[in-house]
Amino acid sequence: MRKMIEGSMAVAEAVGLCRPDVISAYPITPQTHIVEELSQMVADGVIDAEYVRVESEHSAASVCLGAVAAGSRAYSATTSQGLLLMAEVLYNIAGMRLPLVITGVNRAVSAPLSIWNDHQDTLALRDTGWLQLYAENSQEVLDMHIQAYKISEDDRVLLPVMVCMDGFILTHTYETVDVPSPEEVDAFLPPYDPLYRLDPSDPYTLGAYAGPEMYQEVRYEIQRDALASKEVVKEVARDFQAAFGRWFGDVIESYRAEDADLVFVAMGSVVGTLKDWVDAQREKGEKVGLLKLRCFRPFPVEEVREALSKAKRVVVLEKAVAVGGHGIVTPEVQAALYGQAKTPPVTCAIAGLGGRDVTIETIDEIKQRAESGESEFFAGLRTELLEAS
Amino acid sequence: MTAAAKKERRKPPLGIVTRPGSSLRNKTGPWGIMRPVFDCEKCTGCNTCESICPEGCIRHLEKKVYEADTEFCKGCGMCAEACPSDAITMAEERR
Numbered sequence: 001m002r003k004m005i006e007g008s009m010a011v012a013e014a015v016g017l018c019r020p021d022v023i024s025a026y027p028i029t030p031q032t033h034i035v036e037e038l039s040q041m042v043a044d045g046v047i048d049a050e051y052v053r054v055e056s057e058h059s060a061a062s063v064c065l066g067a068v069a070a071g072s073r074a075y076s077a078t079t080s081q082g083l084l085l086m087a088e089v090l091y092n093i094a095g096m097r098l099p100l101v102i103t104g105v106n107r108a109v110s111a112p113l114s115i116w117n118d119h120q121d122t123l124a125l126r127d128t129g130w131l132q133l134y135a136e137n138s139q140e141v142l143d144m145h146i147q148a149y150k151i152s153e154d155d156r157v158l159l160p161v162m163v164c165m166d167g168f169i170l171t172h173t174y175e176t177v178d179v180p181s182p183e184e185v186d187a188f189l190p191p192y193d194p195l196y197r198l199d200p201s202d203p204y205t206l207g208a209y210a211g212p213e214m215y216q217e218v219r220y221e222i223q224r225d226a227l228a229s230k231e232v233v234k235e236v237a238r239d240f241q242a243a244f245g246r247w248f249g250d251v252i253e254s255y256r257a258e259d260a261d262l263v264f265v266a267m268g269s270v271v272g273t274l275k276d277w278v279d280a281q282r283e284k285g286e287k288v289g290l291l292k293l294r295c296f297r298p299f300p301v302e303e304v305r306e307a308l309s310k311a312k313r314v315v316v317l318e319k320a321v322a323v324g325g326h327g328i329v330t331p332e333v334q335a336a337l338y339g340q341a342k343t344p345p346v347t348c349a350i351a352g353l354g355g356r357d358v359t360i361e362t363i364d365e366i367k368q369r370a371e372s373g374e375s376e377f378f379a380g381l382r383t384e385l386l387e388a389s
Numbered sequence: 390m391t392a393a394a395k396k397e398r399r400k401p402p403l404g405i406v407t408r409p410g411s412s413l414r415n416k417t418g419p420w421g422i423m424r425p426v427f428d429c430e431k432c433t434g435c436n437t438c439e440s441i442c443p444e445g446c447i448r449h450l451e452k453k454v455y456e457a458d459t460e461f462c463k464g465c466g467m468c469a470e471a472c473p474s475d476a477i478t479m480a481e482e483r484r
Contacts, residue, residue: 158402
């Protein structure tokens, strides 16, 4: 059914359709409407779940850990500081190989305090063992949650999935979305059938001590399965397309990049702006294109390499900075291209931090600076604010 | 789930302990460098050592006779500290 709803509500609808047994969240800043709407749905009896309101995001993640360990399908959502507070538990969830989906609503991290969008929160957690998917618009983020449970619970994966969506730009914006029926989702996503769960009659221990003789092998298996999960992400995207008729790409989406000289790489909602920009440039005869990264973990090395194989210049537009290093997405793209016969120059353009709008003009500026040979810069910087140096 | 259905699925990943009782199989005694030595002359049989041992490895053999199971005793010395009769001393373990 087509509905005109806020991005947060679209996520709540999607999660409800996935029939979670347990939802746990911390309700105060930095929270979004997602869990507010879910708590209403539970209170109204629309979904049959246990809603556990806790005193922190660390506890919310811990409740989800326990719920999945006991064999339930669980859900939580958070953002920025709350996501960082979850960090310790997120490593444990992945290490215990528990399938779980949380929404990582992308917002800037403090200090200074900001409630606005960028990607510094979820990208800081890229090494936790969670798969990370980034959505472009409300429909994609709705569909992505349904896909995420299927990916996460697959025996070949057994790793949690973080669905990342841009705070405000998606969560607080109204878009028309097609909400599938419960029957359609039930047919696509079977009930969670845990490979193992805490059960007194068939005991298991999760997350126990592993000495030097074993720890490395456990990490190796997580890395092996995370890398291999790329094929499951693709498979689920194809199955979803067959069932629902919608396609937003699998691990990547290449947009008019096949014959492009200059290819932008980006993820999240800025991809929509970039598509408009690419269309406008193409009208003027400029051979530009776009590579949307839909899956950041695992990083789709071969697909990125293939998609950029003909590019003469690559520009990564990213909403994060690894302070003291570079961008966060750019080095991954560079690593994917490293050692190829013809490696194009890769420019790192950092933009849109803390909710700064990335406009068509910003993208024009980035193109111009990249073509003039700048390799790494902050775009749209208000130099008049900076201390004279 | 039936055993047959389970068989078709993957093995649980490493790190998931599928057999109970591993704490009994993992001998932690070799971690220790000190061992409690019990002086039966001073011992009053009060059971403080047995109840305070974090490893649960002290056994009460008879009225004033206790023994630490060296396969599990880590030599932490809590029993010696707690003994009201100073009947336990920690001695260096020689292997």
